[in-house]
Amino acid sequence: MNTRTNTINSVAVVGGTHGNEFSGIYLLRKWQQNPQVISRDSFSSQMVFANPKAFEENKRYLDCDMNRQFSLDDLNNQDLANYEQSRAKAINAQLGPKGNAKIDFIIDLHNTTSNMGPSLILLQSDAFNRKMGAYVKAKMPDAVVVLEDQSSVEEHYFLSSITNQGVIVEVGPQPQSVIRQDVLDWMEEMTQHILDYVELHNTDALPELPASYEAYKYEETLKLPEDANGERIGMVHKNVQDADFKPLHAGDPIFTLFDGTEVYWEGDYEAYPHFINEAAYYDNNLAMSLAKKVVVEV
Incomplete structure (x- = not known):
């Protein structure tokens, strides 16, 4: 992210980090037919299908949980070379490298079997993320904001920590390897609100936001x-x-x-x-x- 202007110039929307979490995968397929729906005038967007082999085999992962492979130490350890570890390094090369990323913002799409509804997981509680939570909750009153800011972004091992700014969209309840319309619709709506927020942030056009909101730390x-x-x-x-x-x-x-x-x-x-x-x-x-x-x- 350009620190002088705080502008987000590039966004990656990631689906299929876990191969049996289907909402993000099928939304990517939908958006690939109409890519402009996830772009805005002030930034470019790209889509990343993170774990295609796990999807092909209808599994969460083949060798290890991909969403735990993005610590700096692991990314730099060439001995960690199983399928997910190798994919993590490839995605880090594509979007990162972590610590000096060429992409400014990641939205990583996940499903849970738990009854969490549409949940936005923030890795930081800086002004950008606090306002994002307020904006999403104003647009989606049923949305829940979860703060996982107990570690610095550098210390986090999630895929969305490759970039200085990144969030996880976590939506359920959805069984593994199943598509539910309510869950997919929530995920699509929340993703669009996040993209709208980035556009409004970039153009200094944010509406008046609530002074505060409840979240879960x-x-x-x-x-x-x-x-x-x-x-x-x-x-x-x-x-x-x-x-x-x-x-x-x-x-x-x-x-x-x-x-x-x-x-x-x-x-x-x-x-x-x-x-x-x-x-x-x-x-x-x-x-x-x-x-x-x-x-x-x-």
């Missing part, structure tokens, strides 16, 4: 109950299932063990679970992410 990740051998011994409690971004308090049931025992949350803050029971996270036995509700000042 990532706090921690919880694992599913395990025994001493790491075997799963329980599941997400039925009261929590599908209750993404609903408050969770100390003493609320959060897991049910297979023997019927209920496990209660013992946290010392009001938590807002999301990515609840995400199918893709079962390989790591992750149950959900927890966030704190925050007020973002615009």
